[in-house]
Amino acid sequence: MGELSKTAAYWVLRVLSFFFCMNETFFAPCPRGLENALATELGLLGAVAPKTSSGGVHFHGELSLAYRVNLESRLASRVLWHITRQPYRNEHDIYTIAYDIDWTRYFTAERTLRIDLAATHSPLTSLTYATLRIKDAVCDRFRAEGLERPFIDKQSPDVRVYAYLSEDEATIYLDTSGEALFKRGYRLHNEEAPLRENLAAGLLTLAGWTPDVPLFDPMCGGGTIAIEAALIAARQAPGLKRSFSFQKLNWFDGPTWQRLKQRARDAVRTAPESPMIFAGDISESAVEHAIACAAHINVADWINFSVADVRHREAPAPAGVWLTNPPYGVRLEDSDILAALYPALGTTLKKHFAGWHAWIFSSDSLLPKLIGLKPERRIPLFNGALDCRLYGFKMVKGSMRRIKPPRPKLPAPALP
Ligand SMILES: C[S@@+](CC[C@H](N)C(=O)[O-])C[C@H]1O[C@@H](n2cnc3c(N)ncnc32)[C@H](O)[C@@H]1O
Structure with a gap:
């Protein structure tokens, strides 16, 4: 091998190791309107290059960053781990894209599974059918590896796969959160119209x-x-009071997770005598x-x-x-x-x-x-x-201009 090709091979390896070992890509959805605030929060948690899009933030980092964001983010709704993005035209393409993923690297056949799919401007006529094709592809891939197929559990699955279809591209994510992150575990029952x-x-x-x-x-x-x-x-x-889907994935690193949780426990402060x-x-x-x-x-x-x-x-x-x-x-x-x-x-x-x-x-x-x-x-x-x-x-004493309230003629009622 010539000197030039050796150098090229070295750099290809460096770039590959950077991308495959360290630089995973994630998407954190959030309530629309909070994208900028979430990008700032993710930056403080160690996310690399957080970039907002409507309804969430894309970012990069090691897998352990997903543990930390799940544990500490106050604004994210979930943390989705980007697996692949490919062009598609029909349901057959969707099946192939999902089949080509080596799912056995991510979770075992004993894990229960749920597939969710969302789309904007997709040409497909039935999103339900597209969801079924992804489910078939994941199960067929397990069988092709000589394994049992995972069972589907729509209520409380171990593993959730998310697919997002744009007009011509399909993105497949693994959900690292499980239950949405706004479910902190403190809600005992629902009072009138609670906020997320x-x-x-x-x-x-x-x-x-x-x-x-x-x-x-x-x-x-x-x-x-x-x-x-x-x-x-x-x-x-x-x-701190809940568990997450990443704990069920093959690449779960227990000691790193315990370290992050202990650090979070150590950070907790006791209440002051007169709360504010x-x-x-x-x-x-x-x-x-x-x-x-x-x-x-x-x-x-x-x-x-x-x-x-x-x-x-x-x-x-x-x-x-x-x-x-x-x-x-x-x-x-x-x-x-x-x-x-x-x-x-x-x-x-x-x-x-x-x-x-x-x-x-x-x-x-x-x-x-x-x-x-x-x-x-x-x-x-x-x-x-x-x-x-x-x-x-x-509210400034004496200087607030009072606007005459309009007559109380209210429009059709809003939803809670
Ligand atoms: C939309 S809910 C608030 C939900 C709350 N943010 C949460 O996340 O659970 C409105 C609340 O206003 C309370 N409320 C209505 N009239 C009130 C009044 N005159 N004084 C104080 N509270 C009142 C209701 O009892 C209800 O709990």
Whole structure:
């Protein structure tokens, strides 16, 4: 071999080892509107070259980075491990792309399996059929290797394969998370319309809240915003109480995982004597439930809970961040109640919360206007498919311009 080809071979090997040993590619989906915040968070967790796209962030790193992101990310919904991306035209191509993957490298035949598929502008007529073809390809590949085929379990599979079809490309991922990451393991049952946990953490990030500043959620429901804030203040990794799909994959490295978990446990701080996170609700049962959830994830001591009508609230500190997700209309009869509540909210903020920064998260474009205060910020966000806004109001004593509330003529009710 000539000197030149030796050098070329060396560099090919270097590049291959870089790509195959160290540089895996991942995609972390998140609630739409949180992509930039997630990219920043992933960078802090050690992700290489995080790059946003609609509904998530692509990034690179070693496999152990996926462990860390699953354990510590407050904003990601999942961590998907990129396996392949290929052009396709029909279901047969999809089958071949999935069959060509050596699945036995990733998991054993004893693992149960689920396939999920999403598509935008795909020319295929039946996505269900395409999903079945991927399932067949994975099972056929196991049989071709002389092994049993894995069983399908749609409820609680060990391994989830995700396929994403664009107009002409199929991307196949292995899900390293399992249950979505917003399922932190502290929700005991659902109170009225709880926020997803990663969305609540995202609202705190967008509101610019930091643990040295008092926080108040006067309509806390199941307590999601306050509990997420307490987890941040306590430096408690949100995934400490749950397990993940990567633990079922062949390449799972137990000692590395135990090291990461121990480091996360060591980082946890104890609560101060006077907590600065305040939360409450008019419903006693909602507050009881929120306290139970907070206790379940060991942050009850970080939150000062109380039962009260928001209209009678006074500020618990001279300044801070008020962040809340008020009720919104699902039935027509809700309209009158809400049309009365929102102006009263504005009055309470104006009378008792001068010096505070108030943030209201709502899917209703009319109701925030009823509050009678001019929002300084309107941040678009999605709660699932629901188009929402995070409205920011700076409460300055005496200088807030009061907007005359529009007549309470409300549109068709929104979804919870
Ligand atoms: C959309 S839910 C909040 C959900 C909460 N963010 C969560 O993640 O669980 C609205 C909450 O406002 C509360 N609420 C309604 N009217 C209220 C009032 N006048 N004062 C205080 N809380 C009120 C309801 O009891 C309900 O729990």
